[in-house]
Amino acid sequence: MAKQQAKTKIRTVQDSIITMTELVLPQHTNQLGNLLGGQLMHWIDICAALAAAKHSRRVCVTASVDNIDFHLPIKLGDVVTLKASVNRAFNTSMEVGVKVFAENFSKHKDFHTNSAYLTFVSVGENGKPIKTFKITPETDDEKRRYKDALERRRVRLLSRKKT
Ligand SMILES: CC(C)(COP(=O)(O)OP(=O)(O)OC[C@H]1O[C@@H](n2cnc3c(N)ncnc32)[C@H](O)[C@@H]1OP(=O)(O)O)[C@@H](O)C(=O)NCCC(=O)NCCS
Numbered sequence: 004m005a006k007q008q009a010k011t012k013i014r015t016v017q018d019s020i021i022t023m024t025e026l027v028l029p030q031h032t033n034q035l036g037n038l039l040g041g042q043l044m045h046w047i048d049i050c051a052a053l054a055a056a057k058h059s060r061r062v063c064v065t066a067s068v069d070n071i072d073f074h075l076p077i078k079l080g081d082v083v084t085l086k087a088s089v090n091r092a093f094n095t096s097m098e099v100g101v102k103v104f105a106e107n108f109s110k111h112k113d114f115h116t117n118s119a120y121l122t123f124v125s126v127g128e129n130g131k132p133i134k135t136f137k138i139t140p141e142t143d144d145e146k147r148r149y150k151d152a153l154e155r156r157r158v159r160l161l162s163r164k165k166t
Contacts, residue, residue: 083105101116
């Protein structure tokens with residue numbers, strides 16, 4: 004595996020934040036007027052990829068997506084806001100957390116619909132992994148996510164070995 008050394012530079016979780024806002028249009032919905040799960044996953048993937056790229060200053064590819072649950076339907080006309088940030092950077096990979104909120108301005112409804120964890124790998128022009136920057140968690144929540152990301156990575160890599 005070709006891994007080039009990235010310059011040693013400490014970066015914060017705040018530096019990696021990406022916020023994306025989308026309007027749910029008819030082409031994004033099923034026959035019931037609910038946002039399609041695949042469309043939401045696409046937005047989650049893009050938002051998370053941008054957070055990983057912002058942190059690493061590199062093109063980042065999706066290595067894995069953890070389980071995503073759909074608890075509440077998001078409806079046609081709702082405004083969807085996605086907020087992604089890097090929870091922890093390892094060697095060439097990063098765990099990115101994404102939170103999804105749906106809002107209906109006219110109905111004054113605003114709710115958290117999904118959370119997702121994705122792993123991205125920073126790659127060079129040849130598509131091979133390249134070492135990324137470490138990340139420094141600052142707040143209590145960031146420190147908790149940073150700590151928990153290590154255990155999630157362990158489980159992820161264990162299930163990767165089994166497949
Ligand atoms: C992801 C990819 C770059 C990994 O390359 P690789 O040569 O297998 O490299 P390695 O096995 O050395 O893994 C590199 C890093 O990815 C991590 N990784 C690889 N597969 C993973 C998985 N399924 N889940 C979580 N992390 C994973 C490794 O743990 C390692 O992290 P680290 O350097 O921080 O320790 C390569 O498999 C790839 O290009 N996959 C296709 C990516 C893609 O097209 N994504 C879109 C899919 S729709």
